[in-house]
Amino acid sequence: MGFDEMDVDTIWMDGEFVDWEDAQVHVLTHGLHYGTGVFEGVRCYDTVDGPAIFRWEEHLQRLYDSGKPYDIEIPFEPEELTDATVELIRRQDLQSCYIRPIAFYGYEELGLNPSNCPVNVAIAAWPWGAYLGEEALEEGVDVAVSSWRKYASSQIPTNAKTTGPYVNSVLASLEAKSNGYVEAILLNKEGHVAEGPGENLFLVRDGEIFTSGLAESNLDGITRRTVIELARDLGYTVYDQATISRGELYTADELFFSGTAAEVTPIRSVDDNEIGEGTKGPVTDEIQQEFFDLIEGKLDEYDDWFTYI
């Protein structure tokens, strides 16, 4: 569904609430030419206690941290961005939504050194359902290992969510779709499993859970952190600094993606090899169920993770 079909009308931009169609930038914006922006993807859920943003503090921290390698100094305090986001959701009367904060070098000059450019900041929010489809959450997705490698953290910081490098994810995603798959898995420069284009990856083998370590050129996903904590609290052993080879994907008992957009999505095949029984496996099912109970606000022990609207 396109933005025009959605019931949204306001964007927060550089300290002001503006009409959706007025949230514009100049065509010579630095970030448009060189991808010098950092962003977040966050979800607000309609919990049993009303709309609440999930792990907002962690997302906000990652936004400020993402800017550090690029000297992007966000000219607003975290509390200002929190207040703006809560107000944005209230004004549009959204019960559940996806939230996209972005900070980028703006319009001043176009040398590669952005020091003279202002840092612009915007926050948008809109309704967004299951990223890979409702059916995917139940049945699992068919994925393919991409011919594009994930860029190395020695080339571009992979723990930062920077706009420009997402062309790597776009390439992998386009390739997967044009070959008939729902999503891709990217290997890193060494050939180890890194992650999906917009998801972290978990592998289940003999009842234990593995996910690639943060030195494998993947994002320190906040859903990844959530899944690790939930799984440990459920009694699972989780290896969160694993090195996973391509071959281990094919012989896994279960595989699943985690991400703000994809939530917890089972993977039913990789490169046409069926994973486990070719559908959502029991460990994935238990973790996914726990995750859904969590985001519906049913698990009181994790209440600190919610910012209520």
Ligand SMILES: Cc1ncc(COP(=O)(O)O)c(C=O)c1O
């Ligand atoms: C490349 C990449 N990996 C992993 C993730 C999952 O991270 P999170 O759970 O914080 O959304 C995302 C989504 O932001 C991503 O873009």
